[in-house]
Amino acid sequence: MAEAHPPRVGRRLAAIVAADVAGYSRLMGLDEVGTARTLREHRKVTDALVAKHGGRLVKTMGDGVLLEFPSVVDAVECAVAVQAVMAQRNEGVPHDRRMLFRIGINLGDILIEDEDILGDGVNIAARLEAIAEPGGICLSSSAYDQVRGKVPVDFTDLGEQSLKNIARPIRAYVVGLSENAHQTAPLPSSTPRLSIVVLPFANIGGDPEQEYFVDGVTESLTTDLSRINGAFVIARNTAFTFKGKAVDVKKLGRELNVRYLLEGSVQRGGNRFRVNVQLIDAETGNQLWAERFDKPVADLFDIQDEIVSRLANTLDAQLTTAEARRAERSPQPDAMDLCFQGSACLHRGLTDGHLKQAHNFFERALSLDPECIEALVGTATVHLNRGANFSGDDRINPLATAEATLIKAVSVAPYHAVAHMQLGAVYIFTNRSAQGIAECEQALVLDRNLASAHAWIGLAKHILDRPAETENHVREALRLSPSDVFAYRWMMWAGIANVNLNAHAKAVTWLRRSIDANRNFPLANFHLACALALLGSIEEAQAAAKAGLALNPSFSIRRFQLQAPGDNPTFLAKRERFYEGMRIAGVPEG
Numbered sequence: 001m002a003e004a005h006p007p008r009v010g011r012r013l014a015a016i017v018a019a020d021v022a023g024y025s026r027l028m029g030l031d032e033v034g035t036a037r038t039l040r041e042h043r044k045v046t047d048a049l050v051a052k053h054g055g056r057l058v059k060t061m062g063d064g065v066l067l068e069f070p071s072v073v074d075a076v077e078c079a080v081a082v083q084a085v086m087a088q089r090n091e092g093v094p095h096d097r098r099m100l101f102r103i104g105i106n107l108g109d110i111l112i113e114d115e116d117i118l119g120d121g122v123n124i125a126a127r128l129e130a131i132a133e134p135g136g137i138c139l140s141s142s143a144y145d146q147v148r149g150k151v152p153v154d155f156t157d158l159g160e161q162s163l164k165n166i167a168r169p170i171r172a173y174v175v176g177l178s179e180n181a182h183q184t185a186p187l188p189s190s191t192p193r194l195s196i197v198v199l200p201f202a203n204i205g206g207d208p209e210q211e212y213f214v215d216g217v218t219e220s221l222t223t224d225l226s227r228i229n230g231a232f233v234i235a236r237n238t239a240f241t242f243k244g245k246a247v248d249v250k251k252l253g254r255e256l257n258v259r260y261l262l263e264g265s266v267q268r269g270g271n272r273f274r275v276n277v278q279l280i281d282a283e284t285g286n287q288l289w290a291e292r293f294d295k296p297v298a299d300l301f302d303i304q305d306e307i308v309s310r311l312a313n314t315l316d317a318q319l320t321t322a323e324a325r326r327a328e329r330s331p332q333p334d335a336m337d338l339c340f341q342g343s344a345c346l347h348r349g350l351t352d353g354h355l356k357q358a359h360n361f362f363e364r365a366l367s368l369d370p371e372c373i374e375a376l377v378g379t380a381t382v383h384l385n386r387g388a389n390f391s392g393d394d395r396i397n398p399l400a401t402a403e404a405t406l407i408k409a410v411s412v413a414p415y416h417a418v419a420h421m422q423l424g425a426v427y428i429f430t431n432r433s434a435q436g437i438a439e440c441e442q443a444l445v446l447d448r449n450l451a452s453a454h455a456w457i458g459l460a461k462h463i464l465d466r467p468a469e470t471e472n473h474v475r476e477a478l479r480l481s482p483s484d485v486f487a488y489r490w491m492m493w494a495g496i497a498n499v500n501l502n503a504h505a506k507a508v509t510w511l512r513r514s515i516d517a518n519r520n521f522p523l524a525n526f527h528l529a530c531a532l533a534l535l536g537s538i539e540e541a542q543a544a545a546k547a548g549l550a551l552n553p554s555f556s557i558r559r560f561q562l563q564a565p566g567d568n569p570t571f572l573a574k575r576e577r578f579y580e581g582m583r584i585a586g587v588p589e590g
Contacts, residue, residue, distance in 0.1 A: 014110050014117070015075040015143065016125040017055070019082075019103045020064035022134035027099065038099055039063060042089065044238050045255055046082050052192055052232050053078035058117055064129075068117060072107050072146035079103045079137045080153055080175060081257065085191075086135070088254040104128030105139040107146055124170060127163035131172065141171035193336060194319050195258040197234035198222045200243035201275075204267035214266045215240075216304050217275070221262070224312040227447045228319070229374060229418065230336070234258060253282025260288075260319065272296055275307055279318055289318045306479065312449045313481035320344060338365035339374040346378075347485040349520045350385045351551075358382050373413045380405035381422055388429050390523060391552055395429075395563045402426050417447035425456050431567045433460040451481035455490035462497045465571040470497035488518035496527050499534070499581075500574050507531040522551035526560075530581030541585035549587075557582050558590025 021027070027035040043065075050057060050067060053074045058066040069075035082101065090098045106128060108121025124140055132138035139147075144155060153175050160169035198221050203214045219236050226233040234256050242252070249261050264277035278290040291314065293307055324344035327337035342361030345354045359382045365375035380402040387398035406423040409416060424439030437460045440453040447453075458473030474494040478487060495510035511528040514521070525548030532541035549555060557579050566572060583589070 011109055011111060013107070014121065015069040015072040016106050016108065016110065016117070016122050017067040017069065017075050017079060017103060018064065018122075018125040018129040019067070019101050020129060022100045022102050024063040027097070030097065035099075041255070042086065042099060044241075045085060045089070045257055048234060048238065049078055049081050049085070049257060053081070058115065066117070066122065068110075072105070072143045073150050075105050076137070076139065076143070076147045076151050076175070079105060080151070083135060083137060085254065085257045100134035102129050102132040102134060103137045104130070104132055105137065105143045107140065107142040120166070124163065124166060127166055128170070128172060131161060131163070132174070137175040139173050139175070141173065144173045191257050191259050192232040193259070193323055193340075194228065194230050195232040196225060196260040196262060196319070197239050197252070197256050197258050198225065199247065199261060199263040200240055201263070202265040204265050207268060210266065210268055213304060217266065217307060220304060220308040221311055224308055224449055225315060227417070227449065228312070228316050229416065231319075232258070249280050249282055249285050258282055260322070262315070277311060279315065281322070288322055289314075309449045309480040310482065313451055313484060317347060317485055320347065335365040335369035335372045335375060338362070338368070339372065339378055342375075342378045346381060349518055350389060351520050352391055355382050355385055371412065373409055373416060373419070376405055376409040377416065377419050377422060380409065384422060384426055384429070390555055390559055390563055392554075393559070399426055399430055403430070415446055417443040417450050417453075420446065421450060421453045421456060424453070428456060428460045428463065429565045431565055433463045433565075436460050449480055451477040451484055452486055452490075454480070455493060458490070458497070459493045462493065462500065463566045463568070463571060465568045465574070467497035467500040470494060488514045488521055488524065491517060492521070492524045492527060495524070495531065496578075499527070499531050499578065504531050504535040508535060520551065522548045522555065525551065526555060526582060526587060527578075529585035529587060530578050533581040533584035534577065538584065541581070545582070545585040545587050556588045556590040
């Protein structure tokens with residue numbers, strides 16, 4: 001009979017963080033209840049930072065915690081962020097009452113026992129914590145070797161240290177924070193970008209039957225904002241602890257380590273709801289944006305869904321703008337700073353000048369971080385629009401470059417909704433509209449609020465000679481994001497679909513809305529010229545054509561014929577009316 005072997009012990013290499021409160025027993029002696037409460041409040045903030053940096057809470061031990069991270073860089077960045085935010089929270093607190101953390105970090109082999117971790121790797125982290133200064137961070141040489149040059153802090157070599165119950169000396173380093181955390185200035189990166197807390201909306205009037213609707217708006221908005229790429233949103237359970245309380249926005253921003261707060265109210269009057277919201281800069285307390293929604297009371301869940309979708313889309317653009325302004329003030333912008341500035345350029349309009357500026361920002365970001373997904377998607381977006389805006393003779397190379405870049409992006413980040421949508425747009429402009437619709441539908445699975453994906457599907461159906469379906473998709477996009485920075489493009493697509501349906505007056509209405517939304521988009525002028533000419537308004541058509549040529553002097557009917565997407569024979573036959581209308585309006589033949 002074979003000899004039984006003991007079960008194999010699970011092991012893995014991990015970054016281990018041990019932390020406790022310096023002088024906790026003394027603080028408990030001064031004020032037991034207050035100290036316990038303060039520690040719980042601090043842990044709400046530090047737990048959010050641990051989650052943001054990919055860490056796992058292994059266990060708590062009184063005032064101490066044991067954490068595990070997959071990366072030493074993540075562990076050190078989290079520790080630095082924790083000490084920085086603790087320094088802010090200790091401002092104004094008497095020195096003898098300040099709660100100062102000591103943190104030890106080690107990279108080592110660990111034993112796995114259910115959810116617990118054991119072994120020398122853990123013991124060394126705990127001993128390093130014990131020799132750390134209050135408010136300080138101490139790490140082993142194995143951890144230091146992984147982070148030097150990768151984290152923007154200085155390190156001081158403490159030399160070989162004899163640690164209690166550790167057989168061999170351990171070389172230790174301290175992070176270059178000052179000796180006491182109350183003197184530590186927070187690093188610029190200590191507050192996550194796009195970090196926001198959605199405070200519970202106020203129920204104006206106090207109608208208890210309305211309370212579930214008000215809370216539902218807050219909860220749904222918290223969930224939907226978390227879908228924004230790169231967003232760090234404080235969890236609902238933490239946010240709801242502030243329900244019904246007056247808050248100091250600057251203090252709360254420091255406590256939760258967020259850059260932005262969103263607060264709002266809901267009021268019902270008769271058969272209408274009024275929702276007021278404002279976005280606040282937590283650092284300055286300044287209001288960045290505010291809006292009011294007035295909606296008739298019908299199906300409450302439909303109203304809630306629409307309000308949340310509109311808010312999420314608007315906030316995405318507003319937060320991008322705010323982050324771009326911050327990045328402009330940064331003396332040493334990193335890859336994401338540059339991405340925000342590139343996105344802000346695209347939001348200003350898809351002119352050749354803005355595309356060039358955006359491309360420069362995204363290329364600089366990639367030079368700093370070649371794997372930056374937002375920069376990859378940004379450069380692809382630039383190439384897509386260069387190949388789709390009829391401003392140059394070469395459309396094949398920009399679209400091919402965009403496609404290759406987006407395929408790389410979705411292979412690295414398969415859940416990136418915008419990358420899927422932009423890949424769908426490339427397919428639409430390269431006569432693969434059915435494939436483009438599938439990519440846009442996948443984008444909507446990943447982000448139900450991605451309004452542009454609905455509009456791209458509408459354009460694809462127009463190209464597939466199903467123009468009667470286009471307008472509904474555009475209306476859905478506008479329902480989700482009526483003030484979208486790209487709404488002018490969607491309106492143009494509804495307009496050209498109506499030209500194909502011989503609904504020229506309706507087409508003119510849509511195309512005028514497009515131009516009113518963005519007067520720097522020449523293509524809408526050429527389509528308006530076409531629709532007006534087919535409607536018989538020749539002078540207005542000629543004026544529209546002239547306005548388009550002022551923005552894009554190189555546009556011609558021949559370029560439009562060669563570059564416009566579509567290979568459906570019926571659709572191509574119908575497009576002849578576009579060429580006819582443009583000729584009547586005075587657009588150059590080529």
